[in-house]
Amino acid sequence: MGYTKPDEGWWKEFVGALPARTGKLAVVRKDGSPHVVPVWVDVDGDELVFMTGKDTVKGKAIIRDGRIAICFDDERPPFDFVTVFGTASVSEDPDTMLHWGTRIAARYMGEDLAAQYGKRNAVPGELLVRVRVDKVIGARNVAD
Template identity: 65%
Template sequence: MAETEDNWWREFIAELPAKTAKLAVVRKDGSPHVAPVWVALDGDTIVFNTGKDSLKGKSILRDGRVALSFDDERPPFAFVLVRGRAEVIEDPDQLRHWATVIAGRYMGEDRAEEYGARNGVPGELLVRVVDAKVTAQRGVAD
């Protein structure tokens, strides 16, 4: 990943309570589609899952370009933008593992297994954002 000045973006994305990312993909007609997704970090790599037959999934399989936006809506405001390419994994063990990790961030550890079992199933895709470029700024209003 491209580095920002002090690389604080990793902590920004990883902190709890978890921020929902806004995922942008390219529709078949070339227009953008934006939808919320839950994410986790695997080192410097953002991972998320989505349905293979969803608009997001179909777009990712057809055209792997993705962008994600995270923001803090409280003054002095901050944001992280990530542009990259989607690497799709359908391995059931990895899918279930990451669906559980992601669920723990958003639903709490007490419900992680429940949501991991629900979201880590055939028909879902595990997406890793690779070749990523990061743009980040904090203290926007300062």
Template identity: 60%
Template sequence: MTKDQWQKFISEGTHTAKLSTVRADGSPHIAPVWFLLDGDDIVFNTGADTVKGRNMARDGRVSLCVDDDRPPFSFVTLQGRAELSDRLEEVRDWATRIAARYMGEDLAEQYGARNGVPGELLVRVRIEKVIALADVAD
């Protein structure tokens, strides 16, 4: 896929990203996340005390995979470094935007209020590498 194609692919619909972080012992931890593409960055929220939140605070290296599990199957993997922010205004703003994608505009404020509270983080991943393949079963 070209850059325009993979950016469109990961921005359409409600695909979650599977986020991989590095545990203290070096093993991987994987969890699904709601996200948005912001320019060339991936943006999502998580709790500071979650496994992924603690992992990223210690080691910012992450990988994400967004896939379409229906034939002919397509996927995008992204690698980069996570930057964390606990600025509440920023956390809530992005939580609301992200919720609009996944829950719809009518529930965005409700989910933004729920996910934009103290203890939550805004994560911005600066993408360093992309692997994007479309229609792999064709």
């Protein structure tokens, strides 16, 4: 089994598929230790978008050092995964956060709850995170 750069169409389709897969975000803490947490993610062209609190471990880490990795996987045989490596930038623009917070919530919670979650997440103290994708690795049918 080789871990190679998946074709662009496949990895974006995999990450953007419904039902939505939770990404596992990896950042580096200030002391150099790893920190991995689940995040809700959407694809916007060649970038990934998610939200987090400004004062969380992941928010502080992204502000300090924008390098991140996010892994997505299909836990059903024959198993697929994609890991995206990139550089994150943040925004606190309320209108942008509301748009993306609602869109991301629709993917994970459904259209009926999207506006509620969008409003809850588009508040002071939250960050919209955009990830410029630098590298993608992944594999399909890992168990084959």
